[in-house]
Amino acid sequence: MYNPHSLTATEFIDDQEIQDTLAYAQANKDNLELVNQIIDKTEELKGLSHREAAVLLLCEDRAAQKRIFAQAAKIKQQFYGNRIVMFAPLYLSNYCVNGCTYCPFHFKNKHIPRKKLTQEEIRREVIALQDMGHKRLALETGEDPVNCPIEYVLESIQTIYSIQHKNGAIRRVNVNIAATTVENYRKLKEAGIGTYILFQETYHKEQYERLHPTGPKHDYAYHTEAMDRAMQGGIDDVGIGVLFGLNLYQYDFVGLLMHAEHLEAVHGVGPHTISVPRIRNADDIDASSFTNGISDELFQKIVAILRITVPYTGIIVSTRESQKSREMVLKYGVSQISGGSRTSVGGYAEEEPEEEDSSQFELSDQRSLEEIVNWLLKSGYIPSFCTACYREGRTGDRFMSLVKSGQIANCCHPNALMTLKEYAEDYAGPETKRLALELIAKEVESIPNEKVKAIAKENLHSLDDGRRDFRF
Numbered sequence: 001m002y003n004p005h006s007l008t009a010t011e012f013i014d015d016q017e018i019q020d021t022l023a024y025a026q027a028n029k030d031n032l033e034l035v036n037q038i039i040d041k042t043e044e045l046k047g048l049s050h051r052e053a054a055v056l057l058l059c060e061d062r063a064a065q066k067r068i069f070a071q072a073a074k075i076k077q078q079f080y081g082n083r084i085v086m087f088a089p090l091y092l093s094n095y096c097v098n099g100c101t102y103c104p105f106h107f108k109n110k111h112i113p114r115k116k117l118t119q120e121e122i123r124r125e126v127i128a129l130q131d132m133g134h135k136r137l138a139l140e141t142g143e144d145p146v147n148c149p150i151e152y153v154l155e156s157i158q159t160i161y162s163i164q165h166k167n168g169a170i171r172r173v174n175v176n177i178a179a180t181t182v183e184n185y186r187k188l189k190e191a192g193i194g195t196y197i198l199f200q201e202t203y204h205k206e207q208y209e210r211l212h213p214t215g216p217k218h219d220y221a222y223h224t225e226a227m228d229r230a231m232q233g234g235i236d237d238v239g240i241g242v243l244f245g246l247n248l249y250q251y252d253f254v255g256l257l258m259h260a261e262h263l264e265a266v267h268g269v270g271p272h273t274i275s276v277p278r279i280r281n282a283d284d285i286d287a288s289s290f291t292n293g294i295s296d297e298l299f300q301k302i303v304a305i306l307r308i309t310v311p312y313t314g315i316i317v318s319t320r321e322s323q324k325s326r327e328m329v330l331k332y333g334v335s336q337i338s339g340g341s342r343t344s345v346g347g348y349a350e351e352e353p354e355e356e357d358s359s360q361f362e363l364s365d366q367r368s369l370e371e372i373v374n375w376l377l378k379s380g381y382i383p384s385f386c387t388a389c390y391r392e393g394r395t396g397d398r399f400m401s402l403v404k405s406g407q408i409a410n411c412c413h414p415n416a417l418m419t420l421k422e423y424a425e426d427y428a429g430p431e432t433k434r435l436a437l438e439l440i441a442k443e444v445e446s447i448p449n450e451k452v453k454a455i456a457k458e459n460l461h462s463l464d465d466g467r468r469d470f471r472f
């Protein structure tokens, strides 16, 4: 029985409710009066229900689709402006006891090199990331209680936060590790993590069990209820996502939104971010053998509908997507992207030799961080290295209330400019620096609050004197 308030996976992700939602969407996808009413409703900026979003997903009417994209672009602009927050993944270990059929780290893969970074290697990787200009990392590990216990993850977080190199510092560590206990989530919270990220992969229980035939991840309920345990452990910023291509996208789209509604219903705060990865080739994984892949057009439509359905939730795309594909989704909803990424264990400080390739998937966007920053600037975006919110205690419902009232833009915009200036001064080549400084000079004048503008200007000047890390 569907119950968004329940803490039981099969009740808040109720299969029958998803089937009924898809049947309702199928029956109404050509009901243009209803479709237009749903699109009109997004003007209120309160989002949509999973049923309403599903109708839009299945609707193929050209004019309605045009309206959806226009509305997504408008809401994106309203909440996120032209800012795009930058991050990089850091893979600590690819030991894994699970049997996931779509990931080369699965335990049966005997030829992929297994690696785990030592604290010294982490230092070298982090310094290399700092030298690129990164301030925000997403830690990634496989699941292996022996080779990669929680103590190792905690020690690694401590190491990362402790490294100051020239003007560099990692100021926010997000963590993407396997579903774990409330106690371990509490430890992660105490270690000062930003967001806890865990992808559901697919919400379809039987398909999930087929794709995860062995290992602790096989347990659908334990995995699906992980975010509730994370929140019970005190982590109030969580990031959800599905791996598009594993299952019928319509099903997972509805499941994703039901998960978001569940978190809001139980904990009073929805997901901080939603990621939209698509399956990619990797070591012993052939993406074309997964028959549920989605086209670029559909991918864009999904991002646009997510944007208008959960306007307050950040949307992330990684370097799984090509430059072209990223270009499209930036316009319609994505607010955070990775850049200059490596998906191997190690590889930032020193390129891995080909025969030692330990990466999780092939990158579709192989540009350096500087190339991406340069491209964003030329495309009219403001690359942001901001990490301010969780450092200022703006997390969970406190964060959401600032977002919902629109006040967060008073922080995001000046913070983007100040952190971009740090990047320009410390890491950018001459052309990127020029573009960044020109943009900052123009953008600072458009800060609406005079007091904030004055402080931002003063801080921007102070950056010229070598001071760093200003934030609202």
Ligand code: SF4
Pocket (backbone or CB within 6 Å): 096, 097, 098, 099, 100, 103, 104, 105, 106, 107, 141, 142, 143, 178, 217
């Ligand atoms: S997806 Fe995660 S849990 Fe599954 S094999 Fe890969 S690293 Fe292990």
Ligand code: SF4
Pocket (backbone or CB within 6 Å): 085, 384, 386, 387, 388, 389, 390, 408, 411, 412, 413, 415
């Ligand atoms: S101010 Fe907060 S919400 Fe805005 S970019 Fe910075 S960390 Fe993100």
